[in-house]
Amino acid sequence: xxxxxxxxxxxxxxxxxxxxxxxxxxxxxxxxxxxxxxxxxxxxxxxxxxxxxxxxxxxxxxxxxxxxxxxxxxxxxxxxxxxxxxxxxxxxxxxxxxxxxxxxxxxxxxxxxxxxxxxxxxxxxxxxxx
Amino acid sequence: xxxxxxxxxxxxxxxxxxxxxxxxxxxxxxxxxxxxxxxxxxxxxxxxxxxxxxxxxxxxxxxxxxxxxxxxxxxxxxxxxxxxxxxxxxxxxxxxx
Numbered sequence: 012x013x014x015x016x017x018x019x020x021x022x023x024x025x026x027x028x029x030x031x032x033x034x035x036x037x038x039x040x041x042x043x044x045x046x047x048x049x050x051x052x053x054x055x056x057x058x059x060x061x062x063x064x065x066x067x068x069x070x071x072x073x074x075x076x077x078x079x080x081x082x083x084x085x086x087x088x089x090x091x092x093x094x095x096x097x098x099x100x101x102x103x104x105x106x107x108x109x110x111x112x113x114x115x116x117x118x119x120x121x122x123x124x125x126x127x128x129x130x131x132x133x134x135x136x137x138x139x140x141x
Numbered sequence: 142x143x144x145x146x147x148x149x150x151x152x153x154x155x156x157x158x159x160x161x162x163x164x165x166x167x168x169x170x171x172x173x174x175x176x177x178x179x180x181x182x183x184x185x186x187x188x189x190x191x192x193x194x195x196x197x198x199x200x201x202x203x204x205x206x207x208x209x210x211x212x213x214x215x216x217x218x219x220x221x222x223x224x225x226x227x228x229x230x231x232x233x234x235x236x237x238x
Contacts, residue, residue, distance in 0.1 A: 033182070132236065139227060141144060
């Protein structure tokens with residue numbers, strides 16, 4: 012098995028152990044701040060990568076966007092690999108990740124994936140720990 | 142991708158503009174004990190270690206984690222307050238040729 016595939020399986024297992032909801036309450040204001048910074052507006056199409064509990068997805072949906080990720084707010088969840096996003100190029104107005112995509116094993120691959128699925132002049136927004 | 146220089150390097154050729162801001166996530170607890178219990182209850186890497194390490198080795202990790210949290214504590218009033226600085230980025234996607 013590809014060592015990166017093994018690492019991703021192990022990482023998926025590890026992150027599945029915790030109760031992320033409790034941590035997510037601490038991150039929610041920062042997701043809302045990033046949605047504001049990204050200037051998410053009604054009718055925009057938004058992708059939240061490595062969404063966790065969907066803090067950014069929910070913040071974007073509350074601002075009227077159509078979001079690929081959650082339920083009840085016009086949000087569609089889809090499990091995918093952040094290093095191989097299964098979306099058409101130029102699809103999203105905003106592509107974001109709040110303390111999520113930074114954990115992928117090869118950040119340079121993630122960076123290279125985030126931009127093509129965003130439309131030209133669209134926005135890629137991230138919050139990453141230092 | 143929380144380092145400005147590294148982020149600019151990785152986004153080079155992809156973004157027409159990059160705007161950076163710093164932020165801080167603050168985790169505050171009424172006591173160090175409550176803080177430690179929170180992380181043991183919610184933090185997947187710590188939970189993975191607990192499930193994989195021998196009990197005595199895990200206790201050592203737990204003790205070292207408690208010392209580290211006290212060292213990083215932002216207050217001396219009996220609470221545990223931990224600050225996690227982060228980088229917020231807004232990048233404008235380049236027009237493609």
